[in-house]
Amino acid sequence: MISKLKHRIRLRGFRLSAKLMITYVLLTVIPMWLLGYVSYRQYTKSIEEQIGEYMPRFLVQANANIKKHMDELSSLPELLFNSDDMIAILRRDSYRSRADLNRDQFEMNSYLARTYLNGNNPDVIGVFLLSKNRLFQSTKLSYSGLDWHQAFTSYGQDLKLRTNVKVILPREIGLRFIDNVPYVLIMKQIEDVDNRKNLGTMFIAVRLSFISTVLRDFEKSDKADLWLMNRSGEIIYHTDPKKIGTFDDKIGEYPILNGSFRERGEDGPRLVSVNESEDLGWVLVHSVPLEELTERADFVRRVTVMVFVGVVVASILIFALFSLRVTRPLKRLSRLMKHVEMGQFNVDLQVQSKDEIGALANSFNSMVATIRELIQRNYHIEIRQKEAELYALQSQINPHFMYNTLETISMAVEEGEKEAVVEMVTLLGRMLRFSVGNKSKFVTIAQEVQHVRDYLTIQKFRFEDRLAFDIAYALEADGESLYTPKFVLQPIVENAIKYGLEARKGLELHIAVGEEFGARSGKRDLVFRVRDNGPGIPAERLEELERTIREDALAGRDSGFGLSNVNARIVMLHGPDYGVQLHSIHGIGTEVAIRIPVTTASEIERSGHGEERNAREETRNGNDSHLDSG
Amino acid sequence: MFRVTAVLLLLAAFVSACQIGGHPARYEVIYSMEKGTASAQQTAPPAETPRKYTIGIVPKLVEIPYFNLVEDGAAEAAERLGVDIVYKGPTVADSAQQIKIVQELLDQGVDAIAVSANDPEKLLPALVKARQQGIKVITWDSDTYREGRDFFVNMVDAETLGRHLMDTLAWNTQEKGEFAILTGQEKAATLNEWIKWIKVQQEEFYPKMKLVKIAATDDDPQKAYELAKGLLAEYPNLAGIIGNSSVGPPAAAKAVKEAGLSGRVKVVGLSTPNMMADYLRDGSAQIATLWSPKKLGYLTVVLAVDALEGKRPYDGQNIRNVGIIRVNGDVVIMGEPVDFTKENVSQYDF
Numbered sequence: 014m015i016s017k018l019k020h021r022i023r024l025r026g027f028r029l030s031a032k033l034m035i036t037y038v039l040l041t042v043i044p045m046w047l048l049g050y051v052s053y054r055q056y057t058k059s060i061e062e063q064i065g066e067y068m069p070r071f072l073v074q075a076n077a078n079i080k081k082h083m084d085e086l087s088s089l090p091e092l093l094f095n096s097d098d099m100i101a102i103l104r105r106d107s108y109r110s111r112a113d114l115n116r117d118q119f120e121m122n123s124y125l126a127r128t129y130l131n132g133n134n135p136d137v138i139g140v141f142l143l144s145k146n147r148l149f150q151s152t153k154l155s156y157s158g159l160d161w162h163q164a165f166t167s168y169g170q171d172l173k174l175r176t177n178v179k180v181i182l183p184r185e186i187g188l189r190f191i192d193n194v195p196y197v198l199i200m201k202q203i204e205d206v207d208n209r210k211n212l213g214t215m216f217i218a219v220r221l222s223f224i225s226t227v228l229r230d231f232e233k234s235d236k237a238d239l240w241l242m243n244r245s246g247e248i249i250y251h252t253d254p255k256k257i258g259t260f261d262d263k264i265g266e267y268p269i270l271n272g273s274f275r276e277r278g279e280d281g282p283r284l285v286s287v288n289e290s291e292d293l294g295w296v297l298v299h300s301v302p303l304e305e306l307t308e309r310a311d312f313v314r315r316v317t318v319m320v321f322v323g324v325v326v327a328s329i330l331i332f333a334l335f336s337l338r339v340t341r342p343l344k345r346l347s348r349l350m351k352h353v354e355m356g357q358f359n360v361d362l363q364v365q366s367k368d369e370i371g372a373l374a375n376s377f378n379s380m381v382a383t384i385r386e387l388i389q390r391n392y393h394i395e396i397r398q399k400e401a402e403l404y405a406l407q408s409q410i411n412p413h414f415m416y417n418t419l420e421t422i423s424m425a426v427e428e429g430e431k432e433a434v435v436e437m438v439t440l441l442g443r444m445l446r447f448s449v450g451n452k453s454k455f456v457t458i459a460q461e462v463q464h465v466r467d468y469l470t471i472q473k474f475r476f477e478d479r480l481a482f483d484i485a486y487a488l489e490a491d492g493e494s495l496y497t498p499k500f501v502l503q504p505i506v507e508n509a510i511k512y513g514l515e516a517r518k519g520l521e522l523h524i525a526v527g528e529e530f531g532a533r534s535g536k537r538d539l540v541f542r543v544r545d546n547g548p549g550i551p552a553e554r555l556e557e558l559e560r561t562i563r564e565d566a567l568a569g570r571d572s573g574f575g576l577s578n579v580n581a582r583i584v585m586l587h588g589p590d591y592g593v594q595l596h597s598i599h600g601i602g603t604e605v606a607i608r609i610p611v612t613t614a615s616e617i618e619r620s621g622h623g624e625e626r627n628a629r630e631e632t633r634n635g636n637d638s639h640l641d642s643g
Numbered sequence: 644m645f646r647v648t649a650v651l652l653l654l655a656a657f658v659s660a661c662q663i664g665g666h667p668a669r670y671e672v673i674y675s676m677e678k679g680t681a682s683a684q685q686t687a688p689p690a691e692t693p694r695k696y697t698i699g700i701v702p703k704l705v706e707i708p709y710f711n712l713v714e715d716g717a718a719e720a721a722e723r724l725g726v727d728i729v730y731k732g733p734t735v736a737d738s739a740q741q742i743k744i745v746q747e748l749l750d751q752g753v754d755a756i757a758v759s760a761n762d763p764e765k766l767l768p769a770l771v772k773a774r775q776q777g778i779k780v781i782t783w784d785s786d787t788y789r790e791g792r793d794f795f796v797n798m799v800d801a802e803t804l805g806r807h808l809m810d811t812l813a814w815n816t817q818e819k820g821e822f823a824i825l826t827g828q829e830k831a832a833t834l835n836e837w838i839k840w841i842k843v844q845q846e847e848f849y850p851k852m853k854l855v856k857i858a859a860t861d862d863d864p865q866k867a868y869e870l871a872k873g874l875l876a877e878y879p880n881l882a883g884i885i886g887n888s889s890v891g892p893p894a895a896a897k898a899v900k901e902a903g904l905s906g907r908v909k910v911v912g913l914s915t916p917n918m919m920a921d922y923l924r925d926g927s928a929q930i931a932t933l934w935s936p937k938k939l940g941y942l943t944v945v946l947a948v949d950a951l952e953g954k955r956p957y958d959g960q961n962i963r964n965v966g967i968i969r970v971n972g973d974v975v976i977m978g979e980p981v982d983f984t985k986e987n988v989s990q991y992d993f
Contacts, residue, residue, distance in 0.1 A: 065673035073676075094966070097987075104990045204964050207935035207981065208992045209719060272675035284673070 029343070030336040037332050042325050049321060053314050057307045061284060064306055065273035072288035072297045078227045079241070079297070080290055083199070087178040089137070090201040090215045092128050099124050103144050103212040104205065118149060125151040129217065136220045138196060144203070144213025152190075152218070159188040180293060181216070182247055184258060188218070195221040195257045197249060221257075224250045237301035244294050261298070270296055275303070342370050346377060358385040398585055402454075404578050411507075421475040437474055440467040448500075454586070455617050456499045458539070459492030462526060465502040469522065472510060479514060482522035488539075489528070495539065496612045498586055504575025505543045505593075505605045513547030521546045531608060534590040541607040550597040559595055576605070583609055695727050698947045699748035700940070701741060701758040702732035703785060703827070704862055708915050709889035709936050710759075712993045713784070716940025723964075724948050729753060736828050736862045738762040745769040749776060755947045758792070759784035763832045767791045779950045783943040785833040786974075793950055794973040796943050798934040799980045801833065805840020807980055808912060809849070811930040812883045815909040819851035820882025823874045825867060825895055825912070827888030829859040834887050841885065855881070860890050867894030875902050886912025892931055896922035916983040916991035923985040931983040937993055938965055942977055 027035070093099055102121050108114040121142065129140045130153055139152030141161075148161050181198040183189065190196060196218045203212040228239050228250075240251040246264035251257050268274055273286035284306060286299045304311065342364050349360045358381055364374035418441055425434045447456075447464045456464075462484060469482045488495070506522065513520035523544045531538035550558065562577045580593040587610055597603040700717055702710040714730045721728040729748060733740030738761045746769060748756055756773055760766045760782055770780050770791035783796035798804075812822055824841065826834045838857060845852050855878050860867035867890045874881060875898055884899070886892030892912035899908045900922065910928040915936065922928035942965050946956055958970040969976040983991060 062673055069674060069676050088961075091966075101987065101990055206938050206965055208990075209716060209935070209937040209941070209964075210992065266670065268670045268672050269675050269677050271677045273673045275671040275673060277669050288676070 028340070030333070030340050033336040033339075034329070034332065037329075041328070045321065045325075049317060053310065053317075056310050057303070060306055060310065061275065061303065064301075065275075065284060065286065068284075068286035068299055069272050069288050072286055072299060075227055076288050076290040076295070076297050079224060079295070080292055082223050082227065083180070083293060086134070086136075086199050086217065086219050087201065089129065089134065089199070089217055090203060092132075093203060093215070095128075096124060100205070100212070103142075103203065104208070106145060114147070118147065121149040122151050125149060136223045137217055138190060138194065138220050139216075139218035141216040141218075142203070142213055143216075147213075154190045154192075154194060156188055156190045159186060182243065182249060184247060190218070195250065195254070197221065221250050225252075228252070234301065234305060236305045237299060239297075239299050241295055241297050244289075244296065249295065264296065276300070339370060342374060346374065349377070353381060353384075358388070394585060397581060402582075414507075417475060418471055421471075425474070433474060437471055440471050443467055444471075454499055455496040455612070457493050458488070458495045458497050458526060461497050461499065461502055462486065462492060462524075464500075465506055465524065468503055468506060476510075476514065479519050480510065480522070481519065482524065485523065485525040485527075487525060487527040492526075494613060496614060496617055497539065497541075497609055498582055501579050501583065501607050501609075502541055502543070504579050505541075505607065508575050509543060509545040509547060509603065509605070513545050516548035517546070528611065529608075531590070534608075534610065537611060538591070538608050539611050540609075542604060543607075544602060544604040546602040549599040549601050549603055550595070551599045555595060555597050562593060562595075579607065583607070695725065696754045696948060696951050697727040697729065697752070698944060698951075699729045699731065699745075699751070699753040699756045700943065701744050701748070701756065702730070703741075703759045703761050703831075704736045705730075705732040705734060707862060707864070707890060708918055708993075712915065712936035713940035713943075716935070716937030716942075717944045718940075719937070720941040720944035720948075724945065726944070726948055728944060733761075736761050738765040741766055742769045745773060749773055749778065753778065755779035755781070755951055757781045757783050757796075757943050757947050758787070760787040760791075760832065761785070761828050762830045763787035763791070764830070779947065781943070781947055781950060783939060785831050787832065789973065794946075794956065794970075794975055796939070796946055796975045796977065797833070798939050798977050800969075800976050801836040802840045804913075804932070804980050805837040806844040808837065808885050808887075808932060809841045809844035811911040811932060811982065812885055812909060813845075813849050813852065815911065815929045816852070816882040818849050821853045821855045821878055821880050822883040822885060823856040823858065823878065823881060824854065825870060825874075825884060825886045825888075825891030826857055826859050827862045827890065831888075837887060841887075852882070860888065860894070862888055862890045864890050864894055867891055868897055871895040871898035872902070875899065875904065875908065881908055883909035883911065886910070886914060889914045889918070889933070892928055893918045893922065896928035900925070900927035915993050916988045917993055919983060920988045923983065923988050926985075929984075931988070932980045933983070934977060934980055935993060939977060941965060942968070942975075946975065 093103075099121060102117045105117065108117075125140045125142065129137050130151055138154050139156065140150065142149040143161070179200040181200050183196065183198075186198060188198065199217045199219060201215050201217075203215055204210075205212045224241060238252055240248050240256065240261070242248045242261050242264065244264070246261040248256050248259050248261055251259075267285075267287060270287050270289040273284060276283045276285045280302070282303045283300050284303055287296055289296045342362070346362055349362055352360050360381060362374040362377050364371045418437065422434055422437050422441075425437065444464060444467050447460065447467075466484060469480070473480050473482070486492070502524070506524070509522055510520065513522075523542075525540075525542040525544075527540055527542070528537050529540045530536075558576070562580045576593055576595075583592045591608050591610060594606040594608065595603065596606070698721070700714075702713060704710065710732065717728050717730060729751065731744050731748065733744065741758070741761055742765065745756060745758065745766070749772075756770070756778060758766065758770065758780070763786065766787055767790070770787060774780050774791070780792045781794055781796060782792045784798065786792075786795040786797070816822070824838060826838060828834065842854065845854060856874060858870045858874065860870055871884065871891075871894050874884065874895075884891075884895040886895055892910055892914040895912070896910045896919070899905055899910055902908075905925065905927040910922070911930045911932070913933050914931045915933055916931060919928055919931040923931065942962060945962055945965070949956065956968060956970050956975050959967055960970070961967050966978060968978070981991075
């Protein structure tokens with residue numbers, strides 16, 4: 014299940030803009046929403062708790078007020094004892110005539126009217142006094158529904174009330190006043206404290222308006238309900254007058270009768286506060302919809318939600334725009350990269366902005382430009398390398414040299430110098446083998462020196478005394494372990510002989526092989542020095558030459574000139590720190606220094622392996638083409 | 644992946660929170676003021692010890708109507724309040740016997756003693772001893788000294804009663820003539836207090852009247868009758884007799900009637916309506932004054948139980964079936980005296 018979900022919610026598969034949106038929603042919208050939700054919940058809860066705490070206290074106060082009022086009402090019967098005459102009437106057991114009884118009733122009724130109905134308690138609407146089969150009464154409102162004869166048996170003088178005062182609800186007694194005025198009956202026994210006898214029972218009907226007076230100041234909201242009921246749920250007073258006399262059937266379910274609780278009704282949750290008056294056994298209930306309490310919080314919530322939604326929509330729009338701005342150049346970039354991949358380098362990513370995307374575009378542009386340039390340069394270098402190698406190959410078997418040598422050999426044959434001929438042919442053969450046999454770009458120093466020695470020896474046969482040479486070998490290691498690019502010495506020597514013998518009758522050549530510290534490379538370099546006592550080079554010519562050599566090395570301009578070819582090849586192989594240097598004093602001589610790094614076999618293996626293989630392959634290809642053409 | 648898990652967790656937590664919120668109990672208590680276990684424990688001890696209090700009530704003497712009525716009232720209260728009473732008094736008004744009875748009650752192990760003292764001085768040591776044993780001692784009807792009791796349940800204010808008794812005689816004798824007082828015990832503190840106020844009232848308002856004799860009956864009806872006869876013989880000009888204890892007025896009325904002096908020698912004083920009804924109707928007595936002895940007995944028991952429960956009476960206290968009492972220092976005043984005349988005497992049943 015979860016793995017399925019994982020598959021479905023695979024972020025990797027989404028586009029960047031989608032990821033950005035999801036991230037934004039996760040990091041901004043959800044926390045904001047959660048924060049708002051939690052703080053709203055907490056706020057309403059704290060309101061609820063506050064009201065839930067103080068409301069029962071108010072109810073206690075209200076209950077105390079009602080109790081106080083009820084106590085005052087309960088003490089009303091005591092007023093009877095103020096009149097000895099009335100007590101005397103009540104003490105009377107029997108009458109001689111009906112007229113006597115009627116007189117007593119008249120006196121008592123008018124006393125009741127004077128004392129209670131016109132007294133200082135306006136809530137009293139009726140007084141009834143049951144005594145020894147007599148009913149005394151006085152009411153403000155007409156009433157019905159009560160059979161006093163039955164009431165005698167229920168509430169008559171025989172009843173010994175255990176409690177001081179009893180409150181009777183209309184339903185219990187059936188008494189109804191006109192207009193269904195809500196009332197309660199306060200029942201109290203009239204005790205003759207002197208004779209220790211029961212004189213009768215007094216009922217005082219009290220209008221419940223006093224409760225509404227107590228409660229009205231207490232709750233002004235229309236939506237809140239406030240009612241008073243007894244323990245069995247009969248509603249004595251309710252802010253909705255229609256409910257007076259009905260039952261609150263939920264009283265049994267209420268978890269507590271002193272405190273407050275939340276009730277989930279059909280029309281939303283309500284906060285119900287209850288307080289029970291122990292003396293009266295009455296429960297005062299206050300019930301208010303939670304909405305009412307949190308009305309202001311709800312308004313704030315609605316505004317917040319609207320603002321929140323607005324902000325979210327706006328920010329999502331802005332964010333979408335932003336992510337489009339990010340992803341559009343990226344898309345273009347990827348399209349352009351496809352082009353580049355296909356080999357089209359003439360592309361330009363136009364991004365105006367200076368941010369990371371702009372930087373990326375700039376980088377891309379410069380990268381493409383660099384690649385383009387590099388390709389071109391590599392292309393040129395390759396060509397030049399081939400040209401240099403071709404030239405070297407050509408020089409090795411210079412036809413002019415071959416011709417001169419063969420002519421020298423022929424002359425030696427004519428003169429019968431057999432030994433010289435054998436040596437020259439041997440040398441020439443070795444030279445040819447050196448040229449043809451080794452396909453590598455590198456040879457050992459010994460081989461290179463041997464080769465130039467062979468060359469010079471052959472030339473010595475030809476020019477005899479006009480040419481003198483010596484080769485000083487000053488290396489710590491032997492010539493077999495160090496390597497040099499192939500065919501670097503011969504072009505120099507050739508040059509020296511060519512120009513030297515043109516201008517002088519005799520030429521001395523000194524070749525030195527040694528290690529020197531190189532200022533440019535910062536290491537010990539291998540240096541070949543070829544010094545002659547030829548005509549030298551004039552200063553301006555030397556300058557031009559040097560420039561030509563340098564330029565040639567970089568520009569790759571073709572020249573048949575050996576010096577620049579050698580220099581170009583060394584630079585190509587070892588970098589610009591190495592190459593050919595010219596020192597010359599006009600009229601005295603020239604020294605050419607060839608500077609190369611100290612290169613061992615392993616270094617060639619390492620650096621030149623690929624190159625060598627390439628070279629080998631190329632040669633094979635070349636061979637093949639030769640074969641094809643042949 | 645972590646993010647996805649986190650999102651899922653968050654979602655799960657939220658959904659579960661919603662479920663908790665979605666199906667709650669119908670009622671959720673926010674604040675409760677129900678009395679906790681602490682108060683439940685407080686109410687527990689009385690329930691554990693439903694020990695009945697036993698209260699010893701000692702009248703001045705037994706077998707006279709007044710004290711029998713007190714016993715009735717006390718029994719009524721005992722029944723209502725669920726306590727036991729031992730009503731025990733001497734057959735004649737005698738301090739020595741009262742002391743003996745107090746001692747007996749102590750031995751019996753009563754919780755409280757309520758005494759109507761014949762002689763405040765003589766009874767004092769016994770009461771002090773009882774108090775030292777941790778027994779609540781109150782006095783009723785007739786007081787002793789302060790150190791002998793917690794408080795005194797007085798029927799009426801002594802000054803009011805004393806002055807009123809004087810007035811009732813003065814109305815009937817046209818504020819002139821000689822009169823005598825039949826009191827109970829010579830040393831009974833309450834009686835002597837009333838006599839003091841009778842004298843004050845006479846000196847203040849009735850200069851033409853003269854108190855000629857104060858005779859102590861010891862609440863013995865026979866002795867009282869003898870004394871009354873003696874008074875009539877000794878003071879031929881006697882205009883009236885004030886009975887200071889319940890035995891006095893009937894004895895005086897009887898003597899007056901037998902001497903054929905009904906209407907000429909006026910008889911007033913403290914006595915019960917039942918004892919006086921006949922004399923009032925035939926004119927040999929004019930006004931009887933009293934309170935309800937039953938009420939006194941009832942009140943005494945109620946206050947004794949209250950005292951045992953650590954509640955002292957307070958001024959204006961409304962005692963059920965008694966009414967509002969007054970308290971002046973350590974003296975409780977039950978109410979106002981009631982006058983019985985031939986018109987209203989039939990209303991009263993004691």
